[in-house]
Amino acid sequence: MKKISILGATGSIGKSTLDLIERSHEAFEVVALTASVNVEALADAARRTKAKLAVIADEGRLEQLRNALSGSGCEAAAGEAALIEAASQETDLVMAAIVGCAGLKPTMAAVEAGKTVALANKEALVTAGELMTAAAQRHGATLLPVDSEHNAIFQCLAGSNERDISRIILTASGGPFRTASAEAIRSATPAQAVAHPKWKMGAKISVDSATLMNKGLELIEAHYLFGLPSSQIDVLIHPQSIVHSLVEFLDGSVLAQLGSPDMRIPIAYALAWPERMETPAERLDLAAIARLEFEAPDLDRFPALRLAREALEAGGSAPTVLNSANEVAVVSFLEGRVQFTEIAALVEKELNANRRPPPSSIEEVFEIDSDVRQSVRDVIREHCS
Numbered sequence: 001m002k003k004i005s006i007l008g009a010t011g012s013i014g015k016s017t018l019d020l021i022e023r024s025h026e027a028f029e030v031v032a033l034t035a036s037v038n039v040e041a042l043a044d045a046a047r048r049t050k051a052k053l054a055v056i057a058d059e060g061r062l063e064q065l066r067n068a069l070s071g072s073g074c075e076a077a078a079g080e081a082a083l084i085e086a087a088s089q090e091t092d093l094v095m096a097a098i099v100g101c102a103g104l105k106p107t108m109a110a111v112e113a114g115k116t117v118a119l120a121n122k123e124a125l126v127t128a129g130e131l132m133t134a135a136a137q138r139h140g141a142t143l144l145p146v147d148s149e150h151n152a153i154f155q156c157l158a159g160s161n162e163r164d165i166s167r168i169i170l171t172a173s174g175g176p177f178r179t180a181s182a183e184a185i186r187s188a189t190p191a192q193a194v195a196h197p198k199w200k201m202g203a204k205i206s207v208d209s210a211t212l213m214n215k216g217l218e219l220i221e222a223h224y225l226f227g228l229p230s231s232q233i234d235v236l237i238h239p240q241s242i243v244h245s246l247v248e249f250l251d252g253s254v255l256a257q258l259g260s261p262d263m264r265i266p267i268a269y270a271l272a273w274p275e276r277m278e279t280p281a282e283r284l285d286l287a288a289i290a291r292l293e294f295e296a297p298d299l300d301r302f303p304a305l306r307l308a309r310e311a312l313e314a315g316g317s318a319p320t321v322l323n324s325a326n327e328v329a330v331v332s333f334l335e336g337r338v339q340f341t342e343i344a345a346l347v348e349k350e351l352n353a354n355r356r357p358p359p360s361s362i363e364e365v366f367e368i369d370s371d372v373r374q375s376v377r378d379v380i381r382e383h384c385s
Contacts, residue, residue, distance in 0.1 A: 004271070005032040005089050007106050008097035010041040012202055013120045013146065016264050017095050017271070018045055024277060025049075032086040036102070037061065043068035050074075053089065055082040057102070084109040093271065095146075096121045099204065100327060101369055104128060108362055111141040118270035120146035122221045127320040128365045129224035130358055144270040145225055149218055151266035152244035152257035153226065160249070168228060169246040170218055171238040172297065173198050175210040178239060182301055188340040190333060198241040198261045207330045208304075211343055212297060216308020217326075220319050223312055230313050235305060237295045242284065260284060304344045307351060317356040317368050324372035325350035332380050346376055 004021065008014045014035075021028045030049035035042035036057045046054040046069060055077045056065045062078035069076050077085065087094055087106040094110040095118045096103060103121040108128070110117045112135055119125070124132055136143055145151050149170045157165070176195050177185050194206040201209070208214035215235055222233050236246075241261040248254045259265045262281040271277060299306045304326075311318035329346040332338045338346065350372055359365040 001029045002027060002093060002271075003029045003031050003091040004093050004095065005086055005091045005110075006030070006095045006097065007034050007083070007087055007103060007110075008036075008095075008099065008121075009033040009045050010035040010038040011097055011099060013097035013263065013267065014045075014095070017097070017267050018049065020264055020268055020271060020277070020279065022048065023280070027277070028271070031089045031091050034083055034086050034098070034106070036098070039064045039068055043072075046074045047072050053077065053086055055079075055086045057083060080105065087115075088113045092116065093118055095267075095270075096124065097146075099123075099202065101127060101324070101366070104365065105362060108132060108135060111135045111143075112139050114139045114141050116142040116144060116273075118144045118146050118267070120267075122147060122217050123323055125221045125224045126217050126323045127369065128359065128362060129220065129319065131360075131362065131365070133224050143225065144273055145221075146263075146266055146270050147218060147221065148259075148261075148263065148266045149245040150222060150225055151269055153222065153247055155257045155269065156245070156247040156255040157226070160247075162227065164249050164251075165226075165228065165232070166248045166250050167232045167234055168222060168226060169234045169236055169248065170215060170222060171236050171241070171243055171245055171294075172212060172215040173209065173241045174237040174239050174295075174297075175212065177210055177301075178237065180301075185301060186339060186341045190336065193333070193340060197239070203334055204327070204330055207333060207343070208326070211304040211340070212302040213304035213308065213326050213330075213343070213347075215297075216305045216311075217323065219305075219308055220312045220322075230309055235297055237297050239293055240289065242289060242292060258284060302344075304347065307344060307348055311351060314351075314355075316358050317354070318351060320359060320365055320368045321351055321354045321356075321372050322347060324369045325376050328373050328376040328380075337380060346379060349379065350376055 030051045032053040034055040059078040065076040083106045087110040096107040097120040107124045193210040246256040260282040264279045268279045311322040325347040329343040
């Protein structure tokens with residue numbers, strides 16, 4: 001049996017991971033599960049999977065978690081130190097699915113413990129890519145991408161020589177505003193922005209998909225995962241979300257990974273790697289689909305993608321600044337404090353104002369993150385309220 005820990009077990013990726021594990025319960029042993037604040041869902045998952053350890057990030061909910069797990073034999077813990085302990089347990093695989101910078105320290109702990117890490121937390125590489133990839137090499141950890149696009153590239157590259165790669169092409173659905181006018185985009189509401197046409201995701205990542213910032217973050221993530229410069233990473237809009245990404249080789253060959261828009265497919269590839277496992281995902285009927293459409297991204301209507309590429313090429317702390325500023329701007333949009341188009345404007349303003357060398361430690365990443373968040377909040381309070 002493969003021993004698994006899931007960091008972020010109550011989010012969308014965590015739930016899909018649990019679904020697959022419970023369908024193949026004879027193949028997996030759950031060691032540790034973590035959640036941010038959802039005690040009930042965490043305790044329920046721990047009981048169903050007979051997990052050894054359950055950790056709630058909010059220390060004030062520890063007693064509630066203990067009560068919920070009473071008689072189960074599962075140990076309850078809380079707080080940052082406990083999250084790091086969960087990430088460092090004796091396991092074969094750690095699913096790193098904590099959203100945002102909150103997942104950075106536990107993910108790094110798993111890497112420093114030399115684990116195989118299924119990486120669903122893109123912010124870890126965006127904010128601390130150089131630190132994390134260096135730590136993985138130093139400690140013998142393996143990073144397996146879970147994002148559907150990077151997982152697709154990982155599959156396409158199997159057995160290939162990196163020197164033979166001409167470019168990689170990330171696909172994007174285009175989000176709910178792909179065909180919307182500039183005026184419609186400017187007046188977009190949070191409800192419209194989170195109504196993704198293909199994927200079922202949380203509010204933050206859905207807004208990122210609507211602005212194309214999600215694809216920008218993935219562009220930066222691809223740079224660190226596959227060691228390619230910005231010039232060898234392209235983005236194509238593909239509204240059907242069937243082709244999840246492509247790899248073009250020096251001889252002109254192009255390999256693509258196709259599948260239904262179901263995150264259980266890339267999650268399963270990471271769980272079973274280097275083998276494969278069955279999933280309940282809908283099988284493709286290409287005759288019914290009939291045609292696949294592609295188009296270039298519109299960087300005028302969706303400047304967030306441009307900003308992400310500029311941040312990657314600028315280097316230093318720019319990717320960290322980009323991510324932190326975007327997280328605050330997106331939350332403010334969801335709260336109704338800023339307009340949809342002001343998300344990218346706030347990020348660009350902060351990128352222009354905040355230029356520093358690359359962070360030399362995780363602590364410095366959090367310092368930059370804290371400074372940027374406060375700066376963006378100040379701008380919103382002064383000009384957007």
